[in-house]
Each structure stands twice: as structure tokens, then as C-alpha cells.
Amino acid sequence: MSTERIAIYPGSFDPVTNGHIDILSRSLKMFDRVIVAIADNVRKKPLFTVAERREHILQAVDHDPRVDVDAFSGLLVKYVKERGARFVVRGLRALADFEYEFQFAHMNHRLAPEVDTIFLMTAAQYFYVSSSLVKEVAQFGGDVDWMVPPGIPAALRERLGVINLPKEDR
Ligand code: ADP
Secondary structure (H helix, E strand, O other), rough: OOOEEEEEEEOOOOOOOHHHHEEEEEEEEOEEEHHHHOOHHHHHHOOOOOHHHHHHHHOOOOOOEEEEEEEEOOOOOHHHHHHEEEEEEEEEOHHHHHHHHHHHHHHHHHHHHOOOOOOOOOOHHHHHHHHHHHHHHHOOOOOOOEEEEEEEEHHHHHOOOOOOOOOOOO
């Protein structure tokens, strides 16, 4: 295992939001390299392909060389070990996230005791931001610009077939 401190930041990122980017940039203060691992879960019927989500994330971090964006399927801890990492980063929003994240972290720790999950609390302005909320608002032509990196609103409108209204009419 290398001496580099590597963390894996797993999620669906469908699409990436400013909440995700906030967690990512803060985790880069603790780790030398962060691998954003896009969960390739077909059951979730994603709006964007893995390749598109990867491109969105790379653009949002301006191709920062410390950020690698990859996809994985199957057991997260297996992937973490394959990538030579010992840490998983997850973001915690409202209390509603806690129960699931608690179970997930405990299960992963049982499966691989050498892997620890680090939780970062979301920035206050992104507390209620989620990919599903972004998609719902965008679907109805609402303004999502403040919730997502530049480029994502247009990608959403294109994918959802939403008419491009002038901003003041949204
Ligand atoms: P998943 O389907 O695995 O929950 P998401 O893409 O929704 O994937 O989220 C990935 C991670 O990012 C999770 O740890 C989630 O709690 C965190 N996250 C999502 N939205 C935000 C946000 N607005 N602020 C902070 N963390 C967030």
C-alpha cells in the first residue's frame, strides 16, 4: 500500500451537485487524492450515463489532478481495497441521512475493519440539496443554478426535454 492518503468518495452523482463538490473540496484538505467512485447501479435508472456523470464531475473540479473519477459496482469495500485506499468519505445532510449512513458504515466496517468511513457535515446552504430534488425542480422548469455546477442546468434541460425559459419566467 502506498504512503499516499487516498479516500474514496462513493455515490450516484446523478447529477453532481454543489453539495457533493463542497464535500469533495473539503476532503481534499485531508487527503492527497480523492477517488470519486460512481456507483454503477442499473436498478436506480439514472438520468445520466456513468461517462456523462464522470465528465460533469471532472469539469466541476476543473480537472484537478488530485481527483480521479471512476465507476464501480458490487461491494464498496472490495473496490476500496482494490484501489489501495483505507478511507471512505460520505456527506451527512439532514438527520434523515443518518440512519442509512450509520448502517452502511457499520456494515462496511464489519466487512473490512481496516476501512474507515469519514463523515463530513454538509455546508449549511446545501443542507436540502440532493440530486433527486435537483431533478424534480429541473423537470418543472425551476431554477437549479444555485444547486449545481455550471453546465449541469443545460444538461438537465436537454435530458429532461424542458423548454429553455428565460430565467425571469422560471
Ligand atoms: P447515494 O445514492 O450513494 O446516496 P448521492 O450521489 O446521493 O449517492 O450522494 C453521495 C454522497 O454525497 C452521500 O454521502 C451523500 O450523503 C452526500 N451528499 C449528497 N448531497 C449532499 C449535500 N447536499 N451536501 C453534502 N453531502 C451530500
